[in-house]
Amino acid sequence: MTMKTKLYHHLQSTTTKNPQWNTLLREAANKSLFTKALSLYLHMLRSGAFPNAFTFPFAIKSCAALSLPITGKQLHCHVVKSGCLLEPFVQTSLISMYGKCSLIDNARQVFDENPQSRKLTVCYNSLLSGYALKSRVKDVVVLFCEMRGLGVEINGVTMLGLVQPCGIPGNLGLGMCVHGFCVKFGLDMDSSVGNCLLTMYVKSGEIDCGRKLFNEMPRKGLITWNAMINGYAQNGLANNVLELYKEMESKGVCPDPLTLVGVLSSCAHLGALSVGKEVERKMEGCGFSSNPFLNNALINMYARCGNLEKARDIFDGMPVKSVVSWTAIIGGYGMHGQGEVAVQLFDEMIRGGIRPDGTAFVSVLSACSHAGLTNKGVDYFGVMERKYGLRPSAEHYSCMVDLLGRAGRLNEARELIESMQARADGALWGALLGACKIHRNVDLIAGTRQVEVLGIAAKKKSAWPSTDEM
Template structure:
């Protein structure tokens, strides 16, 4: 090689090396820029847009890295997109980042939130590194609880303790919701004791979670005692109490607590007021609800869709359908809950034809119906005597929308047929149910038998409903009244005595 050719060759190699380094820097800069954009999108809960930008990133040849994947995996988890999530998992493997703790956590959390808990466990078991990390345990514990596998969640929690893995507030936030059942109250109390031992009960997130657990277990006294003993109460604490009371039928207590809240000079947020309005709806406290509406109108969240839905529900349940309709019509944005509230309101007050009209209008607006709205429209048809229309909707639910009717839908159809005097058809519907009929189904048949004075079938329905709900006085009263109407005073006397035994209990 001549000196001249050597010089050219050396220059060429140097230039190639320089271009390679420059390209690497450009790619790195582009990746960092995309990562910043993706983080901002998720921060503002624009999860769908985050995934769109991620796809643009791939098309631009910018290489995702360990800072990219946790963000996009979270977006898939929130949107419940298992297919997109598994595709991103393959990108993770290709990049060689799978051992990064926050990526492992993101993958386990994704599979747990998408109902693929076995895949989450397999991923955990196949990574020895994960089995020493609190964040990975936390994601899997939370996934088990979310997928109603409480025992597996408890087993993993015990394994954490056995292996000396650090337990933190997030661990308990994942496990405590598994005790939101009266049968697990003692376990919940044990977790409370464990949290206190570690000093984690002072973490407001854990304290609020414990409050929710106690109230959902129906332990009103324990909840209030714990709440009163809390040295610091933030807005989320008050919201947990008010919403907990509202969701568990303690409407009066919720409104009393809200008045305490106001006396403290605290400012509510939409979550607070949704709980209050729900309680107003439950006990018909329209005057209280009107005051809340005034507060909403003077606030920055007067167009909040959840609050407007709660106002529609409150006014509708209180019988003020004109006001409910006014709010519904004024809404800039309506969702399925908005339609369900207004349809249910008309239905419960006997205006079935209006409810049906609104339901058809909702379908024309391309709002896809779900189970609850079908309950509302079926109930409306039942109360208005629109038998054929109701049966058409029941078929539509299954055939067109692929929804599986639950016991609540079957009880509406039994009531629909029963009110129309089609008691044999009502029996056939019950026999065709793919699940065991519950008390509401047999109660609907019993009510229909009372209307049409069918004593034999009423006794048959009563025998079944009373096995399911032996202390429900309403069923005893229904059969007693039927005996009175057919002048069977001997049976009436026996039923009257039996009902008073349970009433005394």
């Protein structure tokens, strides 16, 4: 008897045990209890039962959800050994898992290994979503064209893969084209396709196009409302957020945490404390009080509305604090001129093993700037790239120019601008100009190399302010 047939007989003899395991595993995965699903898988192996084509998809899906590429690879090996690789459900779950774990080349390999893939919509869709996640527009389009060329059926999920990467700048043209395609194919705009297109428009800043599509959708689901509300929120249209939220409530649509996140963030920007408190009560009433996204938004809301103590209470009460939670509270102390506390918190965060990101540095740099902690800010700026490998962006340069400028260290500010790789933006010039104004030194700005660049840019494209406006 060959190895393969031995294995086959073994599988046959154990399949009677499998249904129970498979049911448990499926239930856990469908309830998003992924850790439980994986431990069930391990128990199953230990008990001597062999996983089969009804086991793997749920175990693999759990790896994808938890982003566990190593476990995923091990499962891939188990799949190969069990001879289930050719099962479409197993194969698609593997492709999807690799895509979600940022191992897109492995996903491609699984796809290519089996000629059957090129006949199945689901296989194409899972690979497409992997490329979409990485915003690999070219690969997405090539794959889509290949599907059409081979006559593989195209469905709504296929279109999701095409629409998703169109939300990033420069891809709106393609997105609109895909929109037309969806209409031509008669795809249901009230479903995920419509929601995805809506998100694409608002992410591209085409908020009016988004609103038009929103209005045209007769059966708006919760996700539709959320996409539009958060679209307004992300584009800084806080008043529209509150208006739409009211409308949503009046229509009897019940909000979920994602809705309230957008509303709270808009309250923060408007300084609308009373609405913010209303949302907080809603949160409690709906049982969302421990949602970390909402608590981060609450910290920000209270801090911006002037109630720093309350912001701090919420922060202290969070059992797990992410870099976003820290950034929110640091920013809160920073904007209230308590730079010392902000700096202490920043250091405490690092001691606690949380790695700061670019945004965290913006908030601590600005805190230093407000509190006059110039040298401390200069230190952080250096540490940022040296220790954390974070390239300073235009925002960081703006903070630094502001920091140095306020301290009257104008020449250092100018030198910094001249040395920078990132493109100067309005905020940066505003910061330098502000500093020059305070210190009555207008000649300095006229002497910088970038002013020439600015002059040329102004002629080419009117995105820059003209010299008259300055």
